[in-house]
Amino acid sequence: MSSRRSMVQKRKFKVIRGEGRGVSHTRTALYYLAVGLVAVLVLLVSYHWTGNFFLVRRLQIATPRLDYLEHSIEAAGVVTRQEQVLSAPVSGIIVAMAPPGERVPAGKELATILLLSREEATALLNEDETFMPGLWEKVEKFFHELRAGGSGREDAAEPLIFSGEVPPWYDETVTLTSEAAGLLSYYIDGWEPLWEEAYLPKETILARPPAPAPVEGQFVERGEPLLKIVNNWSWKYHVVLPLDRGRTAAAHEAVTIYFDGAPDNPVAAVLEKLAIDAAAGEVRLTYRIDQEIPGFEQMRWSGSRILLRKQYGMIIPAAALTEKGEERGVLVNRGGLIVFVPVTVIAQRDGKALVEGLAPDSLVIGRPGLVEEGQRLN
Numbered sequence: 001m002s003s004r005r006s007m008v009q010k011r012k013f014k015v016i017r018g019e020g021r022g023v024s025h026t027r028t029a030l031y032y033l034a035v036g037l038v039a040v041l042v043l044l045v046s047y048h049w050t051g052n053f054f055l056v057r058r059l060q061i062a063t064p065r066l067d068y069l070e071h072s073i074e075a076a077g078v079v080t081r082q083e084q085v086l087s088a089p090v091s092g093i094i095v096a097m098a099p100p101g102e103r104v105p106a107g108k109e110l111a112t113i114l115l116l117s118r119e120e121a122t123a124l125l126n127e128d129e130t131f132m133p134g135l136w137e138k139v140e141k142f143f144h145e146l147r148a149g150g151s152g153r154e155d156a157a158e159p160l161i162f163s164g165e166v167p168p169w170y171d172e173t174v175t176l177t178s179e180a181a182g183l184l185s186y187y188i189d190g191w192e193p194l195w196e197e198a199y200l201p202k203e204t205i206l207a208r209p210p211a212p213a214p215v216e217g218q219f220v221e222r223g224e225p226l227l228k229i230v231n232n233w234s235w236k237y238h239v240v241l242p243l244d245r246g247r248t249a250a251a252h253e254a255v256t257i258y259f260d261g262a263p264d265n266p267v268a269a270v271l272e273k274l275a276i277d278a279a280a281g282e283v284r285l286t287y288r289i290d291q292e293i294p295g296f297e298q299m300r301w302s303g304s305r306i307l308l309r310k311q312y313g314m315i316i317p318a319a320a321l322t323e324k325g326e327e328r329g330v331l332v333n334r335g336g337l338i339v340f341v342p343v344t345v346i347a348q349r350d351g352k353a354l355v356e357g358l359a360p361d362s363l364v365i366g367r368p369g370l371v372e373e374g375q376r377l378n
Contacts, residue, residue, distance in 0.1 A: 060317070060366030061333060064358050067315040069349050073249055076303040077239030078200055079296070082231035083192040084182070088220040090174045092116040093162055097216055100186050101297075103232065108178045110227060113220065115172040121219050124166070160219040182229035185297045186213040192228060197273065198238045199284050205301045230297045237269065237287045237304070243276070246283020249306060250274050256307040257287065265293040266307070311347055311354060318353040321345065322368040330355075331371060333363040338375045 096112035098104065116124075178184070189210040191198075214226060237257065241249060249255070250271070257269045273286035320330045322340075329342035341362065343355040358364070365371060 058367065059333075059370055060319075061363050062317060062320070062366050064314040064316050064355070064360055064362060064364065066312070066360075067352075068310040068312045069315070069347050069352060069354050070307055071309050071311065071347075071349070072305050072307045073241070073245050074303070075239040075241060075249075075306050076202065076301070077237055078191075078194070078198040078205060079235060079237055079299045079302055080191075080194045080196075080198050081235040081297065082195060083185075083228045084180060084230075085188060085192050085225050085228045086110070086176060086179070088113060088222055088224045088226045089176055090115050091118060091121075091220065091222045092174070093121075093166065094214055094216050094218050094220060095173065097214070098184055100184050100213075100227075102184055103182065104178050104184050104229070105181050106178055109175050110178055110184065111176045113174050113176070114166060114170060115174055116166075116170060116219070118221070120170070121160070124162070161215065161217045162219065163217065176226065178229055180229055183232040183292075183297055184227065185230050186227050187298045188225050188228060189300055191300055195236070197284070197286060198236075199240050202301055210298075232292045232297065234288060234290050235296065236272070237289060237302075239285050239287075239304075239306075241283050241285065243278065243281050243283060246276070246285065249285060249308060250276070250283060252308045255287070257289070258305040258307065259293070259299070260303040261295065261299060262293045267291045267293060269306075313346055313354040313356065314358055314360070315352050315354055316358070316364050317366050318348050318351050320364050320366050320368060321353055324373070330358065330362075331365040331368045331373065333365065333377060336377045338365070338371050338373055338377070340373045 090113055092113040092115045094111055095114050098108065098110045104110065187210050190208050191205065194200075211225070214220065220226060240246075253271045255269050255271070256266050258266050267289050268291060269287035269289045271285060272288040273284075275284040277284070316330065321328060321343075322331060323329075324340050324342075327342045328345060329340055331338050332341050333339075341358060343357040346354040346356060348354070371377075
């Protein structure tokens, strides 16, 4: 046993340097080479995929959808209503008024006036320390212009309003009641008599602004227009159009009108009157509307969009249309291959085209100038 131990202890071992380290370097090089090859492969696949992705994005590929095109025209004109103007039955101070914008029945009490003559009003004004100096002269001029047939609106900006208390011996009142049912309004512009064929220019209509609405405490003269009752069930819209657009509009009896002041409240309208003046190069149209919209009672001149009809079918971007010889059509992506498909264009408007001859699941190239027929996308 001891002899074996002595033999092991006497044995010498020789270390060969460098051979183990050489094997380690080879494995490391192979590892990095494999990683590099995988990275290159991933980059190639990513480039191919992202290239196709961005190409598809650039081509703006779209599928046809069942929708409609609107055929409409822009117009502007005069709004008329059946409006009954009620004047002050006596001279005096308004002590009560019904709120505007509400539909009232016949016989409804609309305003109460404290009976007061102009002379009595003058005396009260002289005693009122809060009254503005020189205002009475303006009011005198206003009433003088009313009697002379003028509007007096330039001076109506400072109406005669009593801020103090009226002596108790002035206690006689007169109540103004509605003669017919309708919408109560204090918007009076002088165009209330208009109803039929009001084909007036915008400048004429706007040259006569509405009078200031009366308020409680205001002195009014007998016969002065005070309020009006509006038939809010039926009103009219009068427009003048050039010959081409006017004849197009005249071909449609029932339309939908979007007024500029109420674009979210379209109304159905019926063409009631039509006059074509070829010599003047214009068409006059009157539409009847049997539908109320908010604020219509203060609308006298308004721009609008008149929707004539809706045409249904397959809609694609108009930019997708291209030509092949004398044929009109589109380029579609069929399994990665660009193919030309002829179509029939029914209508084109607002960047959209209504076409026939195209399958609903077609992948239409929105920018056909970027590809060619027969080209592969993958």
